[in-house]
Amino acid sequence: MKNKILIMMSTFNGEDFIKEQLDSIMAQTVDFDLLIRDDGSKDSTLEILKKYAKNKSNIRILVGENIGCNQSYFTLLKNAGVYKYYAFSDQDDIWDADKLQIAISTIENSKLEGPLLYGSCSKILKNNIITGTTKKKYTEINFYNTIVQNFLPGHSQVFNYELFKQIKCDLNYDNIYVYDAWITNVAAITGNIIFDNNPHTLYRMHNQNVLGFGENYISWIKNRFMKLINNEISQYSKQITYFTNVYYNDLNYNQKQEMLKFEKSKKNFLARIEYIFKTKLYRQSKIETMYFKILYLLNFYK
Known part of the structure; x- marks a missing residue:
């Protein structure tokens, strides 16, 4: 098992913001590999990715046809390999430099065993202005909550190998509305969920968001x-x-x-x-x- 974290990113026509996100990933203070799947971009996204990956052994790019966000992330999981930890990344956010280090430390300091999923709230960035945060935890997070509320956005999720093994990827993706809610529910019934009310990501809101959060x-x-x-x-x-x-x-x-x-x-x-x-x-x-x-x-x- 590689004693590092694998970051999985799906991209699609992300040329406007992807450089900032890649820069923030490169600034992370932990040892990581970055696996990116481009979901059939028609703009310069793939060219940008190839420039970043040049001469970097820890970046791997998968190129495919447009299959949609959910199936693209499950395809990344299928190609992930064995790591100690895993994380998802959007193509247009900005991570704090210690985002992954905090997530890993929180998991390890919890002393919990078995499948573990970490998530946190994020700062909402709209027109380059922070307008609020995504949802915070107010009560217990368990299956009875997560099955009807997508509470841990994918861009904040970090999980261990034990949870990775519980995630089934050969699915009917037409029946899956959001991949991150699926992962959260797997954690809720097979292990434990740890939520951090402190934000470590600038979550960008714009017209191209697949899903978004209200600021008020x-x-x-x-x-x-x-x-x-x-x-x-x-x-x-x-x-x-x-x-x-x-x-x-x-x-x-x-x-x-x-x-x-x-x-x-x-x-x-x-x-x-x-x-x-x-x-x-x-x-x-x-x-x-x-x-x-x-x-x-x-x-x-x-």
Whole structure:
């Protein structure tokens, strides 16, 4: 096993910002390899990557056709090899120089064993101005939370080899809405999750973001409205069902019972009313939990 960390980055038409992110990765204070998969870029992204990789033995580039963000990251996992730690990277963020060192130290200082996933909140960068942070931890993070809330964004995730071994990659990617939520749920049922409320990344918000975070309540409401308009809740529900089927044998008895009720209660309005008053599922804040229950009641999780 290589006593270092593997950083996995998927790129697509990222020429505007990728140099800053690559520079911040090069400035990391830990020993790392960088595995990059270009997802069929049509701009100068690939040329930029090749310039950075020239004469650097710790950078490897995979070139492929456009298969989308989720499948691209799972393809990176398939090609990852054996390392002590793994991390995901977006193409357009800016990392603090000690981001990975803090993540690794936090994992090791936890004294926890088995599959471990570290995540943290990030500073939101919009038009080169820091406008807030991504979500912070307010209560326990476990399966009943993570199955209905994508709380650990991929750009903050660092995990150990034990969790890497638990991640299944030969999947139906049409059933996966967001890869990072999938990884988080694997950690929730097979190991432990460690969350850091201190930000170590500038998370860039712009029109090309695949997914984003609201900086305030108005943005939060607008973001949630757009998710409804774009039918994203239904897509997320599809992933929940698929994940439960793929990892059913890894769920404990109570988790299995909860997810059976989640699926069965979708079928009629009265059952959904009863379910939202009895469910163990929750989100990190009371207003988010209420939002989830209202959407479930109105059959958006169909």
